[in-house]
Amino acid sequence: MCEFLSQNQLYIVLCITLLIWLGIVWYLIRLDKKIGQLEKQLKKD
Amino acid sequence: MKFIASTWAIVVKDVRSELRTRYALNALLMFVVTSVATILFALRDDELNPEILSGMFWVVIFFTAMSGLSRIFVSEEERGTTMTLQLVASPSEVYFGKLIFNSGLTLMLSSAVTVLYVVVFPAFVIKSPLIFVFTVFWGSLGFAAAATMIAAVIAKANTKGTLYPVLSFPILIPLLMTVMKSTARALDGELFTAASGEFQILVSYLLVMTAGSYLLFDYVWKE
Amino acid sequence: MKAVKYLSIIFVTFVIIAGIAIPMVPQPQSLLEFPIIPGLEDKARNIFFHVPVAWTSVLGFLVALYYGFIYLRTKNLDYDTKSVSAAGLGMMFCLLATVTGSIWAKFNWGSFWNWDPRETSIFILLLIYGAYFALRSALGSDEVRARLSAVYAILAGLTAPFFIFIMPRIVGGLHPGAKGDTSGSTPVAQLHMPPNMRFVFFAGLIGFSLLFIWLLNVRIRVARMEHQLSIKEH
Numbered sequence: 186m187c188e189f190l191s192q193n194q195l196y197i198v199l200c201i202t203l204l205i206w207l208g209i210v211w212y213l214i215r216l217d218k219k220i221g222q223l224e225k226q227l228k229k230d
Numbered sequence: 231m232k233f234i235a236s237t238w239a240i241v242v243k244d245v246r247s248e249l250r251t252r253y254a255l256n257a258l259l260m261f262v263v264t265s266v267a268t269i270l271f272a273l274r275d276d277e278l279n280p281e282i283l284s285g286m287f288w289v290v291i292f293f294t295a296m297s298g299l300s301r302i303f304v305s306e307e308e309r310g311t312t313m314t315l316q317l318v319a320s321p322s323e324v325y326f327g328k329l330i331f332n333s334g335l336t337l338m339l340s341s342a343v344t345v346l347y348v349v350v351f352p353a354f355v356i357k358s359p360l361i362f363v364f365t366v367f368w369g370s371l372g373f374a375a376a377a378t379m380i381a382a383v384i385a386k387a388n389t390k391g392t393l394y395p396v397l398s399f400p401i402l403i404p405l406l407m408t409v410m411k412s413t414a415r416a417l418d419g420e421l422f423t424a425a426s427g428e429f430q431i432l433v434s435y436l437l438v439m440t441a442g443s444y445l446l447f448d449y450v451w452k453e
Numbered sequence: 454m455k456a457v458k459y460l461s462i463i464f465v466t467f468v469i470i471a472g473i474a475i476p477m478v479p480q481p482q483s484l485l486e487f488p489i490i491p492g493l494e495d496k497a498r499n500i501f502f503h504v505p506v507a508w509t510s511v512l513g514f515l516v517a518l519y520y521g522f523i524y525l526r527t528k529n530l531d532y533d534t535k536s537v538s539a540a541g542l543g544m545m546f547c548l549l550a551t552v553t554g555s556i557w558a559k560f561n562w563g564s565f566w567n568w569d570p571r572e573t574s575i576f577i578l579l580l581i582y583g584a585y586f587a588l589r590s591a592l593g594s595d596e597v598r599a600r601l602s603a604v605y606a607i608l609a610g611l612t613a614p615f616f617i618f619i620m621p622r623i624v625g626g627l628h629p630g631a632k633g634d635t636s637g638s639t640p641v642a643q644l645h646m647p648p649n650m651r652f653v654f655f656a657g658l659i660g661f662s663l664l665f666i667w668l669l670n671v672r673i674r675v676a677r678m679e680h681q682l683s684i685k686e687h
Binding site for chain 2: 525577580581583584587588591592593597600601603604605607608609611612615616
Binding site: 196224227230 | 685
């Protein structure tokens with residue numbers, strides 16, 4: 186696999202970009218859930 | 231027609247209070263003189279081509295306008311006369327009255343700058359006077375239209391002085407770009423028809439700004 | 454709303470994979486191959502990311518303008534919240550668009566900034582966002598702030614047609630679709646893209662727009678909660 190990556194270096198860019206993007210998506214989903222919980226709490230009071 | 235009478239009354243009131251103190255006129259004139267002097271020192275013997283001169287011409291007008299045109303509404307706030315004005319006249323009368331005053335002021339300002347430039351810069355030769363006059367006239371009116379509206383917007387803000395150029399600049403950019411191009415043409419001695427594209431833009435800018443401001447002024451003026 | 458969230462993730466992930474991984478060959482034979490554009494080669498892949506981000510910054514402004522206008526009609530402060538949330542997002546995307554565009558310009562056209570009409574337009578949009586927030590920070594009362602920022606957004610919006618339609622007429626430029634370019638002078642330049650590239654490109658536009666909607670939704674919910682909490686404190 187390392188040989189393949191050193192030949193087609195564009196795929197390294199792809200892996201890095203995907204990693205960054207999926208990290209951001211995970212953060213967003215967590216944030217969204219947290220906000221939903223806070224909203225429910227505020228509604229109770 | 232009550233509308234015209236009211237509007238004209240506002241213009242007269244502003245002119246009278248201006249003549250009484252001469253504050254704005256003096257400040258603007260001094261600003262123009264100091265700006266032109268600074269430019270003169272900076273560009274002393276350099277080769278001055280039409281593009282640079284036409285650019286500097288409008289730079290001086292822009293900054294002088296920014297230092298002076300906001301007074302129309304800010305002075306009302308400072309003197310506490312805003313509410314009286316709101317009671318006495320309708321928003322559109324106030325708007326057009328102030329617009330006419332500011333237009334007159336800007337026209338005087340650009341004439342002063344023109345005279346100074348012709349005298350001070352030997353390279354500032356207006357080879358196509360028709361293009362130049364047209365550009366300066368419609369450009370000044372467009373300037374006044376945009377600047378008056380922004381003046382109304384910032385009249386109630388905290389940091390009026392610095393906020394005014396910050397808000398006005400993006401709105402004035404289409405006008406500035408067009409007017410600089412057109413003035414460069416006037417200095418180059420091109421035909422009147424060569425600048426027709428720019429003239430269309432100038433007139434349409436004035437119309438769009440005046441119409442838009444007129445429609446929006448109600449929301450700025452009334453509580 | 455859930456659909457927006459899932460679709461945005463799917464679309465953007467697709468664009469990242471397709472935009473970066475699909476190879477560029479001189480004579481594309483299948484749907485899974487892009488043509489090589491002379492002068493751009495691999496750098497052309499930027500199109501799939503830079504243009505949607507720039508489009509989203511414009512979208513942010515349009516949404517802020519729309520909600521500002523609705524506020525002026527209804528005087529309901531919730532619309533001001535929506536307007537400023539959209540403007541904040543729009544400004545972030547505008548910064549990203551300017552920076553990514555500048556980096557691309559350095560590698561393609563030689564320098565970081567050229568005052569090409571489209572570069573100038575995004576810069577002006579940045580100035581408008583900056584002025585909008587400067588105005589808001591200088592106004593104390595909620596109602597006055599909402600009213601005046603809506604008016605300014607509309608005024609700034611009035612000048613937009615001048616940039617989109619008129620500037621490219623006056624000033625020649627480097628972006629496709631400028632004065633010296635023979636491939637058409639529409640504001641969104643007709644880039645000659647094969648169907649598979651166009652598919653990825655539009656997926657990017659849609660994906661980033663959906664992402665914008667999701668981010669906006671999150672921001673508005675947070676702002677509303679802050680507002681509720683500040684009321685409760687009094």
